[in-house]
Amino acid sequence: MKKLLIVTSYLGFFILGGLTFTILSTTEAASNMIKISVVQDTINYYVDKVKKVPVEGQSGFIYQGTTYVPMRFVAESLGEQVTWDGKTKSIYIGDVPKFISLKDVKPIGYDEDHLFHYPSSIVISTGEKFDHSYQVGGYHGGGAVQDHTVEYLSNGNYKGFETYLAPVKKLVAGSSGIGSLKIYADDELIYNSGSIKDKVKVNVNLEGVSKVRFEILGSGLGILDPRFIQ
Known part of the structure; x- marks a missing residue:
């Protein structure tokens, strides 16, 4: 089942050096939300050997061995436009289809x-x-x-x-x-x-x-x- 990863408190509730996040199912009621702890650490980003730095507040994090990074930052670092369609909850990288x-x-x-x-x-x-x-x-x-x-x-x-x-x-x-x-x-x-x-x-x-x-x-x-x- 697909999940949305939503920050419940960007600054707070450090647990064992991590942040507290909430997973909200796209097909379930909000009462089924669960909290997880993630590790926030310094992550260096390089695109074709050139170092790229995300804006403040867009740091990546590690959860269960997977590194999650800001999509807009990564896409725009690669020269691609990012478009968010809130109605369909769709993210388009590059051209938006008709x-x-x-x-x-x-x-x-x-x-x-x-x-x-x-x-x-x-x-x-x-x-x-x-x-x-x-x-x-x-x-x-x-x-x-x-x-x-x-x-x-x-x-x-x-x-x-x-x-x-x-x-x-x-x-x-x-x-x-x-x-x-x-x-x-x-x-x-x-x-x-x-x-x-x-x-x-x-x-x-x-x-x-x-x-x-x-x-x-x-x-x-x-x-x-x-x-x-x-």
């Missing part, structure tokens, strides 16, 4: 897709609410949609595709999962979610691909803000 919502892309053979042309706000099993999203088995354009297939031309214009998948309702004990997504690039299967039990990130590479096909099976599946990356 995202195109699936609803704005014309499918092969149609002016619009009857599922992806009608995004809505949905609430998934964790209680999180997402806009620009879809519920398979939910109502879009006047009817329930499930077991859906749609195909798009890429012609090398997209670098990738990303979305999140999640059950829209809590699963009963022992459930094998609910709904699934398959992605084909030029008729080759490149992603198969299997039956979804928890919220999962989907990110596939589409560089050099001419055609992309999505196959969705089952119901009760949330497809959250799906988009091509250009």
